[in-house]
Amino acid sequence: MTAHSDSDAGRIVLDALGVALSTRPNDSLIAIAYSGGLDSSVLLDAAVRLAGASRCVALHVHHGLSPNADAWLAHCAATASALGVAFDARRVELAPDNPAGVEAAAREARYGALGEMCAPHGAQSLWLAQHADDQAETVLLQLLRGAGLAGLAAMAPVRAPAGGVPRVRPLLHVLRVQLEAYAHAHGVRWIDDESNADTRYARNALRHDVLPALAAQFPGYREALARTAAHAASAQRLLDELAQIDLRELAVGDGVRSISHEKLVALDDDRALNVLRFWMRETGLPAASSARLADALRQLREIARDDGTGGDHALRVDHAGQRLRCYRGEVFWGMAREPMPTHAAREPAELVWRGQEIWRLPQWRGTFVFAPADAADPDAVPEVLLTRAPLVARERSGGERVRDAAADVSRTLKHLFQRHGVPAWERDVPLLFSGETLLFVPRIGVNRAAFPECEANASSLASWRRIEWRDDLQIA
Template structure:
């Protein structure tokens, strides 16, 4: 810990790390996002001094964007090993998507990798080395982008983002870059310099090298002022989120995956937009611009007037906003594509040579097919009363390999008992029964190459032997097929 010989910067850094450590359980391990730069080098060094090496994990992400990336990786590993800290690294590919900056793509890839590494190594929290200068730059960037309160709130000292599994902590957020450099020099730390940090074509670098030095001359306290702005924005955003939670409780349908169209549009524009933003965050979607959301709300009001849900055209972050039978939801794909068919997620095929198993778990869909023997009298009664009976002759399950497959679009089945009943597409049957699109991503059960059973729709009657439809054969052994999600299976 601190001593009389420590410099003021030493004491400030060690005290900040101690405060962060007190927020964790006494035996919890934490990870430090370690790029090898001066900021993360200071954080890792101080964390070892305060918490001990056994509680720290140094995590490095290799982006491959610089020709020095391999050297940085080697430096980081040596730095961690010199302090007895477990070190782990992961290489990532940074996608070059149109309209997405390299900075943003690299940041997204980095956080995904860090989350995965935290899970692998059992880290209770992820420590990040951002400091007061980073916070000031973030607030300025958000102001220049015309961001709302959520953007102006900038970085929190402690935060669990939507969809994240570990809390992100920033122990150094109230310290200046100069103070960290003083600590590093006093400790004679070695660090790497990313040459891209000097490239003023990047907005953050332009602020760092050209704008904030001028602000420091004329407004010496600008960092504290911007930090207060971020705190005020965060407080106001918490109130808006509380209001959105109240509205979501009234408008949410199907465990929050959809909104009631009428409940959403009963709100005034400001409140409806606030609900949409909050709902999208809860769904793990990227934030949309005010212009995009305002247009979405306008189209939703028009859809209610015309009743034409197919006329809705709102695309965002690889998702399409849909309106269906009084519900509003996001579906993977493009709004110009037919609803549902392009939203299917291909999954690996599972196969089973059925030998009387009562349960067949299909982990790709987080559920199981259940096969239950049925009393012959019950089977007969069901056949008479239900055109979507889910019973099949025992012999059918054993005639070929069973397989669970993803929908690919265009599959057909016959649900009517009559032998000449027409087959229908799965899409039409789902629509007819009012099954929303997000519940249609189910495993299709095939016997050989023949579709046999579809969760929520039942057995494909065309897959059964013709004589099985005749009343004289109803006493043969049969089983009832059901699909059960993991949480529902006993």
């Protein structure tokens, strides 16, 4: 490149960062994701020139995947110091058996570590160095994977993840060749990651084997794919707006925890799948594949055809540790746990209570918690009741009854489970007895009939304990 083109490239890079800076408060701290490669090195150098070193912090993630990782860390620390920029680094370990692959695992770990480092430094935005070539590669990869509109929208210039600082990509419309020109013009030094030449990785194979041939026949492919991404993002925004409208109609009660089964299956497939996808995102679940969503909708429609009651029956859709459920006409996600085998009868467990706060019951996959409380707590019992006889946890044998405090009558567990809206799959819980007296039923509460004399003299009893049952997955 000529000196004139180097100057043009420098202006393009600085102009791109100037636009991003104009959207930030003048005193806001900017975190730069700094790997030490060409892209992030140019981003850091240009950010310091425009915003000043005091407004920047360079964040480095050490994956440990390369034998040169320690040298890269040292290079990044030294460069940041030379620029007068605060520097922080975080080491991460990747799960070797991650089903998404090394690339996806490294990306997930990197974003997680960067987000965690932003908070202690007070950074109000995280700048990433992806550029126009990266965007073109992403669009092509998503096309080849059969992605939908959300995938084709590729990387957004600004994205605010839930609970994190905004991720800003100011170089998304800048070509890699322009970054190289900037680096040469300003004497920016960078490192080369040897893994970038490994064509076993899909992105590298595309970059080295496909894009050069594509560029020879379609020189403007980057701009064309960027337009495709923009069109897809626009269309996805419209779909999200439609999903918001539908979700408001489907939501049961406040929030979006559960939706109406009847109203969901009344929608056509495209609209139902769109709102299901949006609903999962709103509840904090990661995106599911199109095949899994389609299977979930198919099963929900079959429930409606079976008996029209919206019962759970054989509904089986698991995703990200959650299981799709349908109960009393409401569809929701609950903890995924396998039921105990019917032949695996559990022997009663016994505890002589001497002030313990937890009683772990692995055979029930959960724990009783005895927390200090006062007599006004509806799930509290006097400590004298916990000590006067051994506590026993055992299975239902049939015929057990609990005094319903609201109605002041004795009712069967089946009646109370139904009254409290406890689905059948959540009723496999241990009953807590004080000697032979039923004391507490998880998901229902304390049996007030167990201590009428204590209630009458509650003011004279100094120590009470609130009883809770926590499933293992709740504790995790």
